[in-house]
Amino acid sequence: MSVISKQSSADRVIVRNVSWTTYESLLKDLDDHRGPRLAYDRGILEIMSPFIEHENINWILASIVDLTLAEMDVDSQNVGMTTFKKEAEKRGFEADSSFYIRNVDRIRGKKRLDMSIDPPPDLVIEVDVTNDSLNKFPLYASLKVPEVWRFRDALEIWILEQGTYFKQPVSKAIPILTDGIISRLLESGLTSKRTVWLRESRATIRAFISATS
Secondary structure, X not given: OEEEEEOOOOOEEEEEOOOHHHHHHHHHHHOOOOOOEEEEEOOEEEEEOOOHHHHHHHHHHHHHHHHHHHXXXXXXEEOOOOEEEEOOOOEEEEOOEEEEOOOHHHHOOOXXXXXXXXXXXXXXXXEOOOOOOOOXXXXXXXXXXXXXXXXXXXXXXXXXXXXXXXXXXXXXXXXXXXXHHHHHHHHHHHHXXXXXXXXXXXXXXXXXXXXXX
Protein backbone atom coordinates (compact mmCIF):
# COMPACT_ATOMS: atom_id res chain seq x y z
CA MET A 1 0.00 0.00 0.00
CA SER A 2 1.12 3.57 -0.61
CA VAL A 3 -0.27 6.84 0.71
CA ILE A 4 -1.27 9.21 -2.09
CA SER A 5 -2.39 12.09 0.08
CA LYS A 6 -2.89 13.22 3.63
CA GLN A 7 -5.45 15.99 3.48
CA SER A 8 -4.65 19.42 4.90
CA SER A 9 -7.56 19.11 7.32
CA ALA A 10 -5.58 16.26 8.95
CA ASP A 11 -8.69 14.11 9.32
CA ARG A 12 -8.39 12.06 6.12
CA VAL A 13 -5.77 9.79 4.63
CA ILE A 14 -6.15 8.27 1.17
CA VAL A 15 -4.23 5.09 0.33
CA ARG A 16 -4.02 3.33 -3.03
CA ASN A 17 -3.27 -0.20 -4.16
CA VAL A 18 -5.26 -1.66 -1.29
CA SER A 19 -6.64 -5.14 -1.90
CA TRP A 20 -10.21 -6.12 -1.10
CA THR A 21 -8.83 -8.62 1.41
CA THR A 22 -6.94 -5.87 3.23
CA TYR A 23 -10.04 -3.66 3.26
CA GLU A 24 -12.12 -6.45 4.78
CA SER A 25 -9.40 -7.15 7.35
CA LEU A 26 -9.44 -3.50 8.43
CA LEU A 27 -13.22 -3.61 8.74
CA LYS A 28 -12.95 -6.70 10.91
CA ASP A 29 -10.30 -5.09 13.12
CA LEU A 30 -12.54 -2.05 13.63
CA ASP A 31 -15.73 -4.07 14.08
CA ASP A 32 -17.88 -2.90 17.01
CA HIS A 33 -15.40 -0.13 17.83
CA ARG A 34 -16.12 3.52 17.16
CA GLY A 35 -13.13 4.74 15.19
CA PRO A 36 -12.03 5.84 11.73
CA ARG A 37 -14.59 5.52 8.94
CA LEU A 38 -13.55 3.70 5.80
CA ALA A 39 -14.53 4.12 2.16
CA TYR A 40 -13.18 1.79 -0.52
CA ASP A 41 -13.33 2.25 -4.28
CA ARG A 42 -11.62 -0.47 -6.32
CA GLY A 43 -8.23 -0.28 -4.64
CA ILE A 44 -8.44 3.25 -3.22
CA LEU A 45 -9.04 3.47 0.53
CA GLU A 46 -10.07 6.58 2.45
CA ILE A 47 -9.58 6.59 6.23
CA MET A 48 -11.46 9.42 7.91
CA SER A 49 -11.57 10.49 11.56
CA PRO A 50 -14.38 13.04 12.02
CA PHE A 51 -13.98 16.30 13.94
CA ILE A 52 -16.60 17.79 16.27
CA GLU A 53 -17.95 20.19 13.60
CA HIS A 54 -18.52 17.25 11.28
CA GLU A 55 -20.29 15.20 13.97
CA ASN A 56 -22.47 18.12 15.06
CA ILE A 57 -23.78 18.71 11.52
CA ASN A 58 -24.38 15.01 11.07
CA TRP A 59 -26.35 14.81 14.34
CA ILE A 60 -28.56 17.75 13.33
CA LEU A 61 -29.32 16.35 9.87
CA ALA A 62 -30.02 12.87 11.24
CA SER A 63 -32.27 14.40 13.89
CA ILE A 64 -34.23 16.24 11.19
CA VAL A 65 -34.89 12.90 9.50
CA ASP A 66 -35.87 11.19 12.75
CA LEU A 67 -38.11 14.04 13.92
CA THR A 68 -39.88 14.37 10.58
CA LEU A 69 -40.57 10.68 10.15
CA ALA A 70 -41.77 10.40 13.74
CA GLU A 71 -44.18 13.31 13.26
CA MET A 72 -45.41 11.70 10.01
CA ASP A 73 -45.86 8.39 11.87
CA VAL A 74 -43.61 6.70 9.29
CA ASP A 75 -41.60 3.75 10.53
CA SER A 76 -37.86 3.88 9.87
CA GLN A 77 -34.53 2.68 11.16
CA ASN A 78 -31.44 4.83 11.55
CA VAL A 79 -28.54 2.41 11.04
CA GLY A 80 -25.90 5.08 11.62
CA MET A 81 -22.55 4.44 9.96
CA THR A 82 -23.20 0.78 9.14
CA THR A 83 -20.74 -0.62 6.60
CA PHE A 84 -22.24 -1.23 3.17
CA LYS A 85 -20.05 -3.18 0.77
CA LYS A 86 -20.33 -5.35 -2.31
CA GLU A 87 -17.39 -7.54 -3.25
CA ALA A 88 -18.57 -7.91 -6.86
CA GLU A 89 -18.25 -4.14 -7.25
CA LYS A 90 -15.10 -3.89 -5.10
CA ARG A 91 -16.69 -0.93 -3.35
CA GLY A 92 -17.77 -0.13 0.18
CA PHE A 93 -18.61 2.83 2.40
CA GLU A 94 -19.70 3.96 5.84
CA ALA A 95 -21.95 6.98 5.50
CA ASP A 96 -22.23 9.48 8.34
CA SER A 97 -25.85 8.37 8.81
CA SER A 98 -27.98 5.86 6.92
CA PHE A 99 -31.73 5.31 7.03
CA TYR A 100 -34.10 2.59 5.99
CA ILE A 101 -37.57 3.99 5.36
CA ARG A 102 -39.38 2.32 2.48
CA ASN A 103 -37.37 -0.87 2.96
CA VAL A 104 -37.34 -0.90 6.76
CA ASP A 105 -39.39 -4.11 6.99
CA ARG A 106 -36.84 -5.95 4.85
CA ILE A 107 -33.97 -5.37 7.31
CA ARG A 108 -35.82 -5.29 10.61
CA GLY A 109 -34.18 -7.49 13.23
CA LYS A 110 -31.06 -8.21 11.17
CA LYS A 111 -27.69 -8.10 12.89
CA ARG A 112 -25.70 -8.00 9.64
CA LEU A 113 -26.51 -6.77 6.17
CA ASP A 114 -25.46 -8.52 2.97
CA MET A 115 -25.60 -6.18 -0.02
CA SER A 116 -25.79 -9.12 -2.40
CA ILE A 117 -29.31 -9.83 -1.10
CA ASP A 118 -30.38 -6.93 1.13
CA PRO A 119 -31.62 -3.55 -0.13
CA PRO A 120 -29.46 -0.43 0.17
CA PRO A 121 -30.45 2.31 2.64
CA ASP A 122 -33.16 4.61 1.32
CA LEU A 123 -31.26 7.72 2.42
CA VAL A 124 -27.67 8.45 3.43
CA ILE A 125 -26.13 11.59 4.87
CA GLU A 126 -22.63 12.71 3.92
CA VAL A 127 -20.93 15.59 5.71
CA ASP A 128 -17.75 16.97 4.13
CA VAL A 129 -16.86 20.21 5.89
CA THR A 130 -13.34 20.21 4.42
CA ASN A 131 -14.31 19.57 0.76
CA ASP A 132 -11.45 17.11 0.44
CA SER A 133 -12.99 13.66 0.58
CA LEU A 134 -12.98 10.83 -1.89
CA ASN A 135 -15.86 11.18 -4.34
CA LYS A 136 -18.37 8.73 -2.88
CA PHE A 137 -21.16 9.10 -5.42
CA PRO A 138 -19.82 6.17 -7.48
CA LEU A 139 -19.87 4.09 -4.29
CA TYR A 140 -23.45 5.04 -3.51
CA ALA A 141 -24.53 4.48 -7.11
CA SER A 142 -22.90 1.05 -7.27
CA LEU A 143 -25.12 -0.04 -4.36
CA LYS A 144 -28.10 1.86 -5.81
CA VAL A 145 -28.66 4.21 -2.87
CA PRO A 146 -31.66 6.26 -4.07
CA GLU A 147 -31.00 9.49 -2.15
CA VAL A 148 -28.03 11.32 -0.64
CA TRP A 149 -28.03 14.44 1.51
CA ARG A 150 -24.61 16.00 1.21
CA PHE A 151 -23.38 18.96 3.20
CA ARG A 152 -20.35 20.78 1.91
CA ASP A 153 -20.71 24.53 1.93
CA ALA A 154 -24.47 24.05 1.87
CA LEU A 155 -27.02 21.27 2.12
CA GLU A 156 -27.72 19.49 -1.17
CA ILE A 157 -30.23 16.75 -2.00
CA TRP A 158 -29.08 14.26 -4.64
CA ILE A 159 -31.47 11.74 -6.23
CA LEU A 160 -30.35 8.67 -8.20
CA GLU A 161 -31.86 8.47 -11.68
CA GLN A 162 -30.76 5.82 -14.16
CA GLY A 163 -27.43 5.31 -12.40
CA THR A 164 -26.54 9.01 -12.03
CA TYR A 165 -27.14 11.45 -9.17
CA PHE A 166 -28.91 14.71 -9.92
CA LYS A 167 -29.29 17.60 -7.48
CA GLN A 168 -32.94 18.23 -6.66
CA PRO A 169 -34.73 20.75 -4.40
CA VAL A 170 -37.09 18.21 -2.78
CA SER A 171 -36.40 14.98 -0.93
CA LYS A 172 -37.83 11.86 -2.52
CA ALA A 173 -37.57 9.83 0.68
CA ILE A 174 -39.35 12.52 2.74
CA PRO A 175 -41.27 14.68 0.23
CA ILE A 176 -42.33 17.40 2.69
CA LEU A 177 -38.67 18.36 3.14
CA THR A 178 -36.90 20.71 0.73
CA ASP A 179 -33.27 21.76 0.71
CA GLY A 180 -34.41 25.16 1.98
CA ILE A 181 -36.35 23.76 4.93
CA ILE A 182 -33.51 21.42 5.89
CA SER A 183 -30.98 24.24 5.61
CA ARG A 184 -33.00 26.52 7.88
CA LEU A 185 -33.37 23.81 10.51
CA LEU A 186 -29.66 23.03 10.23
CA GLU A 187 -28.65 26.67 10.66
CA SER A 188 -30.85 26.96 13.72
CA GLY A 189 -29.37 23.77 15.17
CA LEU A 190 -25.84 25.12 14.88
CA THR A 191 -26.63 28.12 17.08
CA SER A 192 -29.17 26.78 19.59
CA LYS A 193 -29.14 24.60 22.67
CA ARG A 194 -30.03 21.07 21.65
CA THR A 195 -33.05 20.77 23.93
CA VAL A 196 -34.45 24.07 22.65
CA TRP A 197 -33.69 23.17 19.03
CA LEU A 198 -35.34 19.75 19.30
CA ARG A 199 -38.50 21.26 20.77
CA GLU A 200 -38.70 24.11 18.26
CA SER A 201 -37.82 21.91 15.28
CA ARG A 202 -40.50 19.40 16.17
CA ALA A 203 -43.06 22.21 16.24
CA THR A 204 -41.80 23.59 12.92
CA ILE A 205 -41.93 20.17 11.27
CA ARG A 206 -45.43 19.57 12.66
CA ALA A 207 -46.53 22.87 11.07
CA PHE A 208 -45.06 21.84 7.70
CA ILE A 209 -46.96 18.57 7.87
CA SER A 210 -50.22 20.29 8.75
CA ALA A 211 -49.76 22.75 5.89
CA THR A 212 -49.32 19.96 3.36
CA SER A 213 -52.15 17.75 4.66
